[in-house]
Amino acid sequence: MPLLSPLTLIDREILEQSIVFRGISATEMDPFFNTCQAKTYHPGKAIISAGEEGDGLYVILEGKVGVSIPQRGSDGEAEANGVFNLRIDTLESGICFGEYSLFDKKKVSATVSALVETRLFYLATEDFYRIIGTDLRIENIIYKNILQLLTHLRHFHLSKPLIHRFKRFFVEKFSLKSMVFFLKVL
Secondary structure: OOEEEOOOHHHHHHHHHOOOOOOOOHHHHHHHHHHOEEEEEOOOOEEEOOOOEOOEEEEEEEOEEEEEEOOEOOOOOEOOOOOOOEEEEEEEOOOEEOHHHHOOOOEOOOEEEEOOOEEEEEEEHHHHHHHHOOOHHHHHHHHHHHHHHHHHHHOOOOOHHHHHHHHHHHHHHOOHHHHHHHHOOO
């Protein structure tokens, strides 16, 4: 179980500069700050695990996490011992993860574990939607930021189907005018 603590002023600065919240004023960030807490994970502790359902957005405040995928055997299944040992990335302060679970109901494809003692901002999916649903400007900024992030990641290691699912999410949720706004980002 992670240790919970309130956010500090330094945490607020890190969040305001993170890609997800870029362009949102400190005052507009207050609902996010008031809703979440910082979670601290000890080295080796899994934060999210491959095969489980995603539950929200995380931003690293302090520390470092490793992103790993299940080592696949010749039959395409995870090894019998369930060890996730193929590290594909290391993330540090200010970087987010879990953003896919905000838009995609699929199970998490990677395990993210603390490499050192790590403090995270955590925002549950339902809190995310409750907060952004109160202000269209904030909603547009965050969706634009996440879409830019996904587009950027696509060039490195993501498949096009995830981007298409994200676009489908917009079509289902927003009007045509909003969709045109977001597609200009691409």
